[in-house]
Amino acid sequence: MTQAPAASCADRVTDAYRRIAEIGRPEIWITLRPAADVLAEAHDLDRRLAAGAELPLAGTLVAVKDNIDVANLPTTAGCPAYAYTPDRSAPAARRLLDAGALVLGKTNLDQFATGLVGTRSPHGPVRNALRPEKIAGGSSSGSAVAVALGVADIALGTDTAGSGRVPAALNGIVGVKPTLGLVPTTGVVPAARPYDTVTVFARTLTEAQRALVVMTGPDDGDPLGRTWPDDVRLAAPEHPRVALPGDRDLAPLSPQARAAFHTAVKRLEVAGAETTVIDVSPLLRAARLLYDGALVAERYAAVGEFIARDPSAADPTVAGIILAAAALPAHALAADQHRLDRYKALAHRILSGHDALLLPTTTEHPDIAAVAADPVALNSRLGTYTNFVNLLDLAAVAVPAGEADGSPFGVSVITRAFEDQPALDIAALLTGERAQDPLPDTGVDLVVFGAHLRGQPLNHQLTDVGARYRDDVTTAAAYRLTALPTTPPKPGLVRVGPDTGSPITGERWTLAPAALGRFLAALPAPMSLGRIQLTDDTWPLGFQCDPHTAATGTDISHHTNWRTYLASIRS
Numbered sequence: 001m002t003q004a005p006a007a008s009c010a011d012r013v014t015d016a017y018r019r020i021a022e023i024g025r026p027e028i029w030i031t032l033r034p035a036a037d038v039l040a041e042a043h044d045l046d047r048r049l050a051a052g053a054e055l056p057l058a059g060t061l062v063a064v065k066d067n068i069d070v071a072n073l074p075t076t077a078g079c080p081a082y083a084y085t086p087d088r089s090a091p092a093a094r095r096l097l098d099a100g101a102l103v104l105g106k107t108n109l110d111q112f113a114t115g116l117v118g119t120r121s122p123h124g125p126v127r128n129a130l131r132p133e134k135i136a137g138g139s140s141s142g143s144a145v146a147v148a149l150g151v152a153d154i155a156l157g158t159d160t161a162g163s164g165r166v167p168a169a170l171n172g173i174v175g176v177k178p179t180l181g182l183v184p185t186t187g188v189v190p191a192a193r194p195y196d197t198v199t200v201f202a203r204t205l206t207e208a209q210r211a212l213v214v215m216t217g218p219d220d221g222d223p224l225g226r227t228w229p230d231d232v233r234l235a236a237p238e239h240p241r242v243a244l245p246g247d248r249d250l251a252p253l254s255p256q257a258r259a260a261f262h263t264a265v266k267r268l269e270v271a272g273a274e275t276t277v278i279d280v281s282p283l284l285r286a287a288r289l290l291y292d293g294a295l296v297a298e299r300y301a302a303v304g305e306f307i308a309r310d311p312s313a314a315d316p317t318v319a320g321i322i323l324a325a326a327a328l329p330a331h332a333l334a335a336d337q338h339r340l341d342r343y344k345a346l347a348h349r350i351l352s353g354h355d356a357l358l359l360p361t362t363t364e365h366p367d368i369a370a371v372a373a374d375p376v377a378l379n380s381r382l383g384t385y386t387n388f389v390n391l392l393d394l395a396a397v398a399v400p401a402g403e404a405d406g407s408p409f410g411v412s413v414i415t416r417a418f419e420d421q422p423a424l425d426i427a428a429l430l431t432g433e434r435a436q437d438p439l440p441d442t443g444v445d446l447v448v449f450g451a452h453l454r455g456q457p458l459n460h461q462l463t464d465v466g467a468r469y470r471d472d473v474t475t476a477a478a479y480r481l482t483a484l485p486t487t488p489p490k491p492g493l494v495r496v497g498p499d500t501g502s503p504i505t506g507e508r509w510t511l512a513p514a515a516l517g518r519f520l521a522a523l524p525a526p527m528s529l530g531r532i533q534l535t536d537d538t539w540p541l542g543f544q545c546d547p548h549t550a551a552t553g554t555d556i557s558h559h560t561n562w563r564t565y566l567a568s569i570r571s
Helices: 009-023 035-050 091-098 141-148 166-171 205-215 255-270 281-287 294-309 316-327 330-351 368-373 377-382 387-391 420-431 513-521 562-570
Strands: 029-032 061-065 102-107 154-159 174-177 197-202 241-245 274-278 356-360 394-404 407-416 444-448 468-474 479-484 490-495 505-511 527-531 541-545
Touching: 009 035, 009 061, 009 102, 035 102, 061 091, 061 141, 091 102, 091 154, 091 205, 102 141, 141 154, 141 166, 141 197, 154 174, 154 205, 166 174, 166 394, 166 407, 174 205, 174 420, 197 205, 205 420, 255 274, 255 356, 255 394, 255 407, 255 420, 281 330, 281 387, 294 316, 294 330, 330 387, 356 420, 368 377, 387 394, 394 420, 407 420, 444 513, 479 562, 505 513
Parallel strands: 061 102, 061 154, 241 274, 241 356, 444 541
Antiparallel strands: 029 102, 154 197, 174 197, 174 394, 356 407, 394 407, 444 505, 468 505, 479 490, 490 541, 527 541
């Protein structure tokens, strides 16, 4: 469905370029499109919307990290000598454009996406949105600051070691790093190909999720692409089980940052989360494999030959990291890949019994000058809590969580692969939002009227498979509700004909197709699954009862719903 912008698309573009002029941050951009070109596209969008076009992201303003292709705009990866101009956009960008988004330009980054600081660029360091003397974080620095300063609604970044999360934390915005392979990396300059993903920055989870719904999905050109499992969980439980690090694993934080983290934990607990402290040190050890081991050979495989031909064309720190990987023997890479497989199995055991892990997103917020003086060690520390996530095939959502030491402080909700929606739901407990449409948007609606309602004894059968409560519903006046003699007590819904029954209220849930199949396979007689007519004349799937069995029960239709009936017999 098209969500029309509050202002016209053209007005939003005019406001964005006015904002760009006001803030005076040229280092955000490597290529900023002429305002006239974007305005012409905006006028065209306004005409299409007036004609009834369905554009779910109509007028959404997007900044794109300059290692992601946008047709007819140069891609440089932060290295002018590497520049090329693609004639096709990367699927991640193209899908946003097809949905009505408008690209403002290409943003600055740590060269070849190698860094978490946002200073390794020939275009200069990107200054933090709130504290200009400090780093913006990287490598997706320009994208994060464009969102934080209110120029772009959303921005695309990439994330191998934390580049879609560290800048979000340091600029006080949201950064969503989906499961590897869900957003195609076709048309993206690789950093370490098996561990790269395209990410979204936004000021709210809702905005980020709207973009991700459009961006996810397979692409024939992406050999590492993946599709959602048929049994994907579409919601976190009402009381999610969240694992926490112990005090020893929080040692890199300042006292204020530790206090901010514990405040975020309390907020989760107040919202209903059940928390448990676990030992996360094995995960933090796994993080070191990315740069301290042979896996860094992936960076040489990506752009090493280009840099080797002319090292002077690259940032010295970036060139040093990538060229050093050329000397790594193949057996060392194989050994570290095997080691990584063992860490993945260990991570699965560590997170077993939990819906998510909550960690600080990064350790500190250094000055630009401090990074210039010590570019490698500070960068390494910033990835303490992020480097392992892609290595271990996990998903993560970074959200603001107050302040520490005068800078924004952020936390990350980390989940198993494909548990992206539960991560968003748990993160929403911290931001105070509630996402309406699940990710992915391929679920099946199921309406329930009795023991599967929220608070009733069989509701866990829905929540155990990750079903998502959507809304309350009312049937057409064509049904009767009967109380059946079962344990636990259940009602039976039976269709009796148009205008000869009563409107019965229930709930709509959404669940994955395979989850619905398992649910149906376990459904006991006399219940069955069929289409239920609602007052809006839609016909979702729902539980119903055969007329013969319904006739053996007590007609309770005058109560209009199961909960009211239960209350009446208890009073």
